[in-house]
Amino acid sequence: MSCPRIEVDLCKIRHNTQLLVKRLGLRGVGVTGVTKAVCGHPGIAQAMLDGGATALADSRISNVQRLRSTGLTGPIRLIRTPMLSQADEVVQSCEASYNTEILVISALAAAAIRNGSIHGIILMVEMGDRRDGIFPEKLAEIAQQVRQMPGVTLQGIGANFACLNGRAPTAPQMATLSELANEIEREGGPSLKIVSGGGSANLPWAFGGHATGRVNDLRLGEAILLGVEPLSGDRIGGMHTDAFTLVAEVIETGAKPAPFPIALIDPTTERLLIKSAGGAPALMILALGHQDTDILGLSLPAGNVLIGATSDHFVVGTNLSPQPVGSEMKIQMNYNALMLAMSAPDIEVSLLDKLPSGPSECSKPELGHLAPA
Ligand SMILES: *Cc1c(COP(=O)(O)O)cnc(C)c1O
Numbered sequence: 001m002s003c004p005r006i007e008v009d010l011c012k013i014r015h016n017t018q019l020l021v022k023r024l025g026l027r028g029v030g031v032t033g034v035t036k037a038v039c040g041h042p043g044i045a046q047a048m049l050d051g052g053a054t055a056l057a058d059s060r061i062s063n064v065q066r067l068r069s070t071g072l073t074g075p076i077r078l079i080r081t082p083m084l085s086q087a088d089e090v091v092q093s094c095e096a097s098y099n100t101e102i103l104v105i106s107a108l109a110a111a112a113i114r115n116g117s118i119h120g121i122i123l124m125v126e127m128g129d130r131r132d133g134i135f136p137e138k139l140a141e142i143a144q145q146v147r148q149m150p151g152v153t154l155q156g157i158g159a160n161f162a163c164l165n166g167r168a169p170t171a172p173q174m175a176t177l178s179e180l181a182n183e184i185e186r187e188g189g190p191s192l193k194i195v196s197g198g199g200s201a202n203l204p205w206a207f208g209g210h211a212t213g214r215v216n217d218l219r220l221g222e223a224i225l226l227g228v229e230p231l232s233g234d235r236i237g238g239m240h241t242d243a244f245t246l247v248a249e250v251i252e253t254g255a256k257p258a259p260f261p262i263a264l265i266d267p268t269t270e271r272l273l274i275k276s277a278g279g280a281p282a283l284m285i286l287a288l289g290h291q292d293t294d295i296l297g298l299s300l301p302a303g304n305v306l307i308g309a310t311s312d313h314f315v316v317g318t319n320l321s322p323q324p325v326g327s328e329m330k331i332q333m334n335y336n337a338l339m340l341a342m343s344a345p346d347i348e349v350s351l352l353d354k355l356p357s358g359p360s361e362c363s364k365p366e367l368g369h370l371a372p373a
Contacts, residue, residue, distance in 0.1 A: 021053065034224075037222070053243060057080075081101060096155050102146075156193050169291065177195065178214035197215035226244070246337075249329075
């Protein structure tokens with residue numbers, strides 16, 4: 001097998017999805033699987049669907065096209081407001097898209113009419129994240145405009161939290177989102193199929209005791225893929241955090257005398273210098289670098305520390321006997337490291353999935369933060 005590679009345990013992704021679907025189902029909330037961190041990888045998306053995700057979502061049309069290229073026919077929604085220049089591609093490959101600009105919605109409507117289809121519109125509401133969204137006081141008016149536009153259908157509303165400002169939504173904010181859904185329907189009749197309450201950062205809210213109100217969907221990427229809650233970084237109880245493993249090969253190894261003259265490296269250059277090699281008696285170099293991933297988002301096996309990295313070399317200090325040249329090291333990734341590694345041209349993605357299996361066939365993960373009561 002080639003190196004570097006990402007090994008993906010599809011069983012763990014199915015398990016994580018299943019667990020979230022089950023727990024959120026009890027709260028009246030469905031799961032949309034977000035595939036952007038895995039660049040719309042069709043096999044990983046299928047594991048989300050097999051785990052019970054009702055739809056898929058991605059922020060880039062190229063990723064959606066990749067999903068479609070393997071024959072996936074279910075609903076796929078674009079969760080970044082479409083580029084005006086891509087309206088035709090969007091209606092051709094997405095069942096619906098999240099939108100904030102009436103100009104773009106008009107272009108989607110025209111493209112849908114050309115395509116002989118109806119495109120679903122979900123309006124994204126700005127509720128304090130300060131990224132994308134329509135201000136709440138404008139929402140009802142825009143909803144009404146969408147309702148009257150041929151070629152599109154108003155499917156729902158959605159909000160985003162903790163993306164730009166890093167703050168989790170509060171229960172009153174979520175109640176406001178429900179109230180906005182009610183307000184739109186008071187004016188135009190019941191029509192909102194989807195009220196999408198946010199991403200993985202909303203799980204503490206969703207698992208908490210508050211009423212979920214009109215919210216019937218969460219768009220989940222990180223929680224499914226890495227089993228963690230993004231704001232705290234804590235493992236979600238019962239979930240696998242090791243569905244993805246980055247495997248890199250050792251290309252140089254051996255003891256180097258201490259004190260190692262690492263201080264000679266100019267810290268003002270782009271080369272990343274994390275810590276001196278002082279504590280670690282031996283060094284290894286892996287064929288991996290900034291070009292492949294976010295080096296600071298990697299976790300090495302116990303006994304190893306990151307000394308530094310350049311575009312193509314990853315220097316590891318070890319307290320263990322150093323691994324031989326040609327051997328492999330298994331590394332865990334955070335979300336940012338995963339996202340970059342999945343899009344790196346030199347990293348192969350290798351799916352591990354011997355059997356079509358249920359959750360019981362993965363090893364049992366530990367309980368922890370946000371575990372079911
Ligand atoms: C990326 C993204 C999500 C998923 O976020 P996670 O934290 O990975 O669950 C949800 N909604 C939108 C609009 C996104 O861009």
